[in-house]
Amino acid sequence: MNHQGARSLLFERPQSGERAVLVHVHESGQAGTEELAEFRELVAAADVEVLDVLDAPQRQPQPRYLIGSGKVDELAAAVKAIQADVVIFNQSLSPAQVRNLEQLCKTRVIDRIDLILDIFAQRARSFEGKLQVELAQLEHLATRLVRGWTHLERQRGGIGLRGPGETQLETDRRLIGRRIRQINDKLAKVRRHRQDSSRARRRANLSIVSLVGYTNAGKSTLFNRLTNAGVFAADQLFATLDTTLRRLELPGENPVLLSDTVGFIRDLPHELIEAFQATLEETREATLLLHVIDAAAEERDLRIAEVETVLEAIGAASIPVVRVYNKIDCQPDTAARMERGADGLPSAVWVSAVTGEGMDLLRDAVAEHINQAKLQCWVSLPASAGRLRARLFEIGAVLDEAVTADGWLVEVALDAGRAAALWQSAGLAPPEMHFGPLPDPLPMESTDA
Numbered sequence: 001m002n003h004q005g006a007r008s009l010l011f012e013r014p015q016s017g018e019r020a021v022l023v024h025v026h027e028s029g030q031a032g033t034e035e036l037a038e039f040r041e042l043v044a045a046a047d048v049e050v051l052d053v054l055d056a057p058q059r060q061p062q063p064r065y066l067i068g069s070g071k072v073d074e075l076a077a078a079v080k081a082i083q084a085d086v087v088i089f090n091q092s093l094s095p096a097q098v099r100n101l102e103q104l105c106k107t108r109v110i111d112r113i114d115l116i117l118d119i120f121a122q123r124a125r126s127f128e129g130k131l132q133v134e135l136a137q138l139e140h141l142a143t144r145l146v147r148g149w150t151h152l153e154r155q156r157g158g159i160g161l162r163g164p165g166e167t168q169l170e171t172d173r174r175l176i177g178r179r180i181r182q183i184n185d186k187l188a189k190v191r192r193h194r195q196d197s198s199r200a201r202r203r204a205n206l207s208i209v210s211l212v213g214y215t216n217a218g219k220s221t222l223f224n225r226l227t228n229a230g231v232f233a234a235d236q237l238f239a240t241l242d243t244t245l246r247r248l249e250l251p252g253e254n255p256v257l258l259s260d261t262v263g264f265i266r267d268l269p270h271e272l273i274e275a276f277q278a279t280l281e282e283t284r285e286a287t288l289l290l291h292v293i294d295a296a297a298e299e300r301d302l303r304i305a306e307v308e309t310v311l312e313a314i315g316a317a318s319i320p321v322v323r324v325y326n327k328i329d330c331q332p333d334t335a336a337r338m339e340r341g342a343d344g345l346p347s348a349v350w351v352s353a354v355t356g357e358g359m360d361l362l363r364d365a366v367a368e369h370i371n372q373a374k375l376q377c378w379v380s381l382p383a384s385a386g387r388l389r390a391r392l393f394e395i396g397a398v399l400d401e402a403v404t405a406d407g408w409l410v411e412v413a414l415d416a417g418r419a420a421a422l423w424q425s426a427g428l429a430p431p432e433m434h435f436g437p438l439p440d441p442l443p444m445e446s447t448d449a
């Protein structure tokens with residue numbers, strides 16, 4: 001189905017939204033209050049009305065229904081009594097568990113992954129974003145094909161079933177495989193365009209600074225505040241799905257590009273991380289990450305750890321990070337300030353994107369990192385590294401050059417992170433650097449003489 005079709009289906013959905021019973025599974029002895037609050041926010045973000053919440057403390061996972069049989073009976077009774085359209089679990093369910101639960105409750109049962117995929121399906125706006133979500137949905141679906149859908153009305157759409165992948169639900173694995181290949185082809189085309197523009201950007205030798213962080217931390221608000229852009233910011237989970245880049249002026253520095261992108265959440269479905277690899281490309285290529293943190297959130301440290309886990313998963317763990325503790329206006333007696341790490345560089349800045357407090361400190365922190373990341377030195381390139389040499393010229397990183405017996409000595413000025421990436425993609429070990437004026441006699445000539 002084309003995306004036009006998918007859109008019209010979205011419009012045809014009844015406005016009333018669906019009505020759900022939530023099942024909050026948590027370790028017994030722990031209330032999991034924050035987790036439940038976040039679960040409710042996710043459900044609200046999917047535009048589903050909550051009729052009831054079943055609290056399911058658990059000593060050990062039950063293979064058949066995930067929750068114990070007593071709880072399942074309670075759940076089935078609740079679903080029947082209030083005529084819920086759907087049951088939503090706050091954890092992942094195996095295909096067999098879904099089937100068992102659906103048979104018993106006689107209604108659709110979805111898990112946390114379905115829920116997040118559904119929100120992404122509703123939010124996706126760009127062509128690429130829609131393709132990525134569809135891909136994630138299909139890949140998730142492919143793992144679910146063992147599930148017997150026949151016992152339920154499945155043509156209706158609705159939460160966990162809507163989105164671009166909807167009509168694929170009744171098709172078999174082979175068709176899904178074919179559709180996945182089609183989407184991958186389309187994505188490859190879209191991405192070729194993107195690479196062209198990213199090349200243009202590199203030619204301008206602009207560094208990228210990327211905003212990352214837990215969803216709803218205030219990344220887009222901060223982005224707007226810093227760049228006067230008008231991107232969508234809202235008090236809802238996953239308000240942003242695409243990546244936007246804008247020029248950020250820095251004190252006493254060349255401008256850099258600031259990127260705003262999709263937020264993270266605990267246990268982000270791996271299908272989504274994979275599908276959004278391209279959207280997260282700017283993040284991976286960044287010289288500096290600004291990790292935006294809701295300083296007022298109760299589970300602040302857990303969220304920080306979650307974000308770091310995702311950064312690792314997308315291959316961005318080695319990029320320098322400044323933590324931006326946002327929303328200090330919500331915290332009594334917290335003033336804007338900057339902290340430095342053991343290396344003397346700014347490591348954290350406390351700000352408010354809404355009041356604008358701390359923006360100068362933040363710009364200073366970014367400028368210091370960018371400045372520090374600049375490398376100016378002589379590097380030797382073997383004759384076999386002609387393409388890398390051409391690339392360095394292309395991005396305007398070459399200041400001077402001398403020919404040696406078996407290659408070149410090139411004076412480069414570029415940022416250290418990008419240098420490492422360029423050398424790596426040329427299949428070379430990290431460059432040997434000579435600082436200061438060109439050594440005389442040239443080392444490589446002398447070895448051959």
Ligand SMILES: Nc1nc2c(ncn2[C@@H]2O[C@H](COP(=O)(O)OP(=O)(O)OP(=O)(O)O)[C@@H](O)[C@H]2O)c(=O)[nH]1
Pocket residue numbers: 213214215216217218219220221222232233234235236237238239240241261262263264326327328329330351352353354355
């Ligand atoms: N009080 C206060 N609220 C803020 C601040 N910064 C952002 N917010 C609010 O936090 C909510 C989320 O802001 P966004 O900028 O959309 O957050 P985001 O990190 O881009 O979120 P996603 O794109 O959904 O991942 C909005 O309601 C903002 O108004 C701040 O400094 N203080």
Ligand SMILES: [Mg+2]
Pocket residue numbers: 219220221232233239240261263
């Ligand atoms: Mg946002």
